[in-house]
Amino acid sequence: MNLIFLGQQGAGKGTFAQYLGNTKGLVQISAGDLLRAEVKAETETGKKAKEIMNKGLLVPDELIAELIEKKIEKEKNNGIILDGYPRTLKQAELLENIINHLNMKINAVINFTISDETTFERIGGRLTCKTCNKVYHEKFLPPKEKGKCDVDGGELIIREDDKKQAIMKRLEEYKKQTKPLIDYYKEKGLLKEVDAEPILDKIKPIFDEIIKEIEN
Numbered sequence: 001m002n003l004i005f006l007g008q009q010g011a012g013k014g015t016f017a018q019y020l021g022n023t024k025g026l027v028q029i030s031a032g033d034l035l036r037a038e039v040k041a042e043t044e045t046g047k048k049a050k051e052i053m054n055k056g057l058l059v060p061d062e063l064i065a066e067l068i069e070k071k072i073e074k075e076k077n078n079g080i081i082l083d084g085y086p087r088t089l090k091q092a093e094l095l096e097n098i099i100n101h102l103n104m105k106i107n108a109v110i111n112f113t114i115s116d117e118t119t120f121e122r123i124g125g126r127l128t129c130k131t132c133n134k135v136y137h138e139k140f141l142p143p144k145e146k147g148k149c150d151v152d153g154g155e156l157i158i159r160e161d162d163k164k165q166a167i168m169k170r171l172e173e174y175k176k177q178t179k180p181l182i183d184y185y186k187e188k189g190l191l192k193e194v195d196a197e198p199i200l201d202k203i204k205p206i207f208d209e210i211i212k213e214i215e216n
């Protein structure tokens with residue numbers, strides 16, 4: 001089974017990817033993680049990407065597609081979940097070439113939907129330890145002592161990325177990019193919507209049903 005997960009921040013894509021990893025052995029593939037790993041390993045691609053990013057430019061779609069293809073090919077027999085990739089119509093078209101090239105197929109695209117308010121609620125309260133980068137949440141995962149990391153007592157801060165203004169900007173960008181993507185997969189008959197608004201325990205049975213449907 002090969003899936004694509006779409007959904008704005010806070011929709012819980014990562015949680016469901018992990019869940020399917022544990023229950024079905026699917027491998028979660030994130031373009032961002034792949035890129036970071038290449039940069040860290042200082043591969044040729046990694047060096048190229050770093051140079052581009054250092055100039056403040058976006059890494060070209062073709063370079064990311066190369067990484068994605070390598071990884072998909074490696075995990076072909078396990079089944080995959082593309083988490084947060086593709087992001088744009090152009091990336092979706094590149095992905096289609098990759099999938100065809102590898103003689104595979106995408107079984108479904110699952111779009112996890114939540115309101116902007118819920119995104120703010122879930123992401124907005126995020127606190128990060130200045131020392132070890134452990135992530136807490138004011139409401140859902142508070143530290144034992146206010147403002148201090150449980151592990152090392154480090155100061156907990158709100159990262160620039162997690163400030164409301166930044167979240168709003170990202171949401172706008174996400175919607176603009178994703179709208180044509182959603183139409184594209186709808187037209188192909190691949191799109192499934194999951195209302196990710198309720199708590200996890202309530203979504204899980206619905207999600208399980210959808211997966212069963214895809215498997216058949």
Ligand SMILES: [Zn+2]
Pocket residue numbers: 129130131132133134149150151152153154
């Ligand atoms: Zn810490």
